[in-house]
Amino acid sequence: MERAAQTLAAVVLAGTVAGCAFVIRATGMEWALAQNASQAVVHTVAGVALIRSREGRRIGLVLLSMGTAAALGVLLWGYAAGHWPGWSAAEWVSGWIWAFFFVPFFTVLPALFPDGRPVTPRWRPVVWAGLLVTVLAAVGRPWDLIAVAVIVAALVSIASLVVRWIRSGPVARRQITYLLYAAGYVLLIEIAGGLLPHHARQAAILLIPIAPTVAIALAVLRHRLYGIDLVIRRTFVYLAVTGLMFSGYLAAVALLGTALSRAVSPQVALVAAAVVAALTESGRRVLQHRMSGLLYGYRDRPLDALAELRRQLGDAATAEDIARRAAPLVADALRSPGVAVALLTDGLPEETSRSGEPGPDPVEVPLVAQGERLGTLVVGRRARREPYGEKDLRLIAELGHHIAAALAAARLTAELDRARQQAIHSAARERLRLRQDLHDGLGPLLSGAGLGLDGVRRGLGPGSREERDLRLIGDQVRMAAREVRRIIDAMQPGPVADLGLVSAVREHVERCAALDVECTLTVSGVVEPPPAVAEAAYLVVLEAVANVLRHAGARTCAVSLRHEEGSLRVEVHDDGRGIGPGYVAGVGISSMRRRVTSIGGRFAITADHGTTVTAVFPLELP
Known part of the structure; x- marks a missing residue:
């Protein structure tokens, strides 16, 4: 069936092009030709695409049959316009075949959408009634009664679509909603179309039979209607785009032909048609580029x-x-x-x-x-x-x-980063070990040696050579002890090494509380962190509190230490003037950020009713 449908579609499109050429050659471009040709192209390509899916086959057959009828109408119109043998019979058929590509859109398609079956078996007569009024519309007598029948059948068919929408799930509702939008557009044009200028109204009428096809396309593309696989979806879109571009070209030619046919010479009208064709080709290239990206991604880019x-x-x-x-x-x-x-x-x-x-x-x-x-x-x-x-x-x-x-x-x-953090933690641990060894070992030994030398020196006679030598040696030993103390103090902040992080921070906050700024400390679940973390956290608190005292103009300063999911969170908040947007980081802020990030932490400064310095340190060693 797919191959037969593709062959029929090729014949339909060729017949449409031939019919358009015959009509334009005989009578010029008209709105009716643009409308009929657009229906032939759009309905045919949409029907072929849907036939390739088992679930969409019935809807595809309806669309393909309407597109075939429209193409046959255009071809017979062109044949009759050329007054070739049998042209009167062709003219007679083209006079009623319009019903088969226009009426089913409103009497049959809504009753079958989206699965090709009535909403329930009780609604099956609606489909047969739609087919019956289509045949009656082709007969056309008496037209007043037939028009009423067509309107009633269309309303009942749309009512069945509403019932299906009520009974469906959320995805099917979104699919059906597009077709209901198309029906609303048709009603709007039928009611208010008379208020539009002639050419605008004709352009709006041209879109009436195309709107349901576009609704089906949106349902396919956005909600995977019929489970159409990728190739069907791409075929549908490319063919639909081709049909819409062809319809736009015909509409533009019809509009310009009507407007310019009496005002300019045929040569100028020909140039105008060429300009329209050039613009259409440019639009096609842009649209094809966009559609290539939509369908094939970046394959070509x-x-x-x-x-x-x-x-x-x-x-x-x-x-x-x-x-x-x-x-x-x-x-x-x-x-x-x-x-x-x-x-x-x-x-x-x-x-x-x-x-x-x-x-x-x-x-x-x-x-x-x-x-x-x-x-x-x-x-x-x-x-x-x-x-x-x-x-x-x-x-x-x-x-x-x-x-x-x-x-x-x-x-x-x-x-x-991991190697750097390990090096920092190793260096911190080694500094702490050396500090303890120097403080508990070499320092006391040097102090004891100095005291021993002083005792020996006092046992000698004052002013003797031995006494002077021992005094000199004692001074050198005491100088070495002081140098050891200096080295100890330089290895790690003394309060942190001697008291621990929490006690050291509390001692510093209590000293600052004696100043004009009220400083407070909050501690929550903090355990003694690794030496590198303790050292960095303490120095961040010192620098942040110093910035508050020097620059913030604040009344209060709140320091908090909290243990959070394997990390130590340090915050220093003040109620001062705030750091302001677009600040330039000075030496202090840069030093704090570098200390925090060097051991895998996170550093941030925010300004909200003051300034908050936040440092988060990982407690697990890398």
Whole structure:
């Protein structure tokens, strides 16, 4: 059936073009010709597309039959206009065949949409009544009674569509709503069309039979009506676009022909028609470019795909973030039903991100950087009739290469950060150990040696050579002890090493409370952090409180230390004038940020009824 429908569609389109040429040659362009030809093209291509789906076959047959009738009407009109042999019979048929491509749109199609069956068996007579009034409209006598019958049949058919909408689920309701919108447009034009200028009214009438087809297209594209696979959906859109462009061209030629036929010479009218054709061709190219992007993604624009990938991954900091952003981008770029990114963890693949459902037998591209496999890009295949071509596969390979490069860079950055944090924590632990060893070992030894030398020196006679030598040695020992003390104090903030972080911060806050600013401390669930964290947190509190005292003009300053899910959160808030937007970070702020981020923490400054400095430190060692 599909091949027969395609053959019939080709004949219908050829007949439409031939009929238009015959009519234009004999009588010139008319609105009626534009309307009939548009119906022939749009209905035919829509019907062929829907016939390819089992669920949409009945609706497709209705549309194809109406498009065939419209094309036959145009062809017979052109034949009769040329007064060729048998032209009177052709004119007689073209006078009533319009009913078969116009009336069913309002009497039959609403009763069958969207599944090709009446809403219930009780509504089946509505379909037969629609076919009957179509035949009666072709007969045309008595026309007044037939017109009433057509209107009644159309209203009942639309009523069945409303009943179907009430009984349907949310997805089917959205599908049916588009056709109800089309029916509303028809009623609006029928009621208020007389208020429009002649050409505007004719253009609006031209869209009346096309509106339901556009409604079906929206239902297909937005809600996957009939389960149409990708190739059918693309065929439908491309053919519908072709029909609409052809209809627009005919409408423009009809409008200009009517307006210019009496005012200018035939040569000028010919030039105007050529200009319209050129503009239509330009519009077709732009529309085709847009539709190519809609249907095939970035297949024909690989550089745009890579640029979009670079933009999306520009600020991605981790491999998981890169995978999360890359999956939907690749799916959109290739119009794939689903894409997944699996990263290697301890040599085993683990799916990190997924967009859609890749389905069976996907395309798998290894993510390799510098000879090392980092993961796999899994791209779901499209419909059987729309496999990935050479351009698609090259684009997939290029996207995979750039994703792998981004993953490698993120991994290297993470390893460097982890190494830096380990070095900082190791240095902090080593400084603490040396401080304790110097404080508890070498310092007391030097002090004891100095005291022993003083005792020996006092046992000697004053002014003797031995006494002078021992005094000199004692002074040097005491100088060494002071140097050890200086080294101890420089290794780590003394209060932190001696008292611990919480006590050291509390001592500092109590000293500041004696000043004009009321300082308070809140502690919640804080355990003693690693030395590097304690040192950095203490110095951040000192710098932030110093900034409050020097610059904020605040009455209160609140310091808080809280333990939150494996991290230490330090906040210093004041009610001063605020730091203001677009501030330039000075040495103090830069130093705080550097201390926090160097051990994997997060640092932020916000201004809301004052200034809040926030530092979050990880408590788990890397």
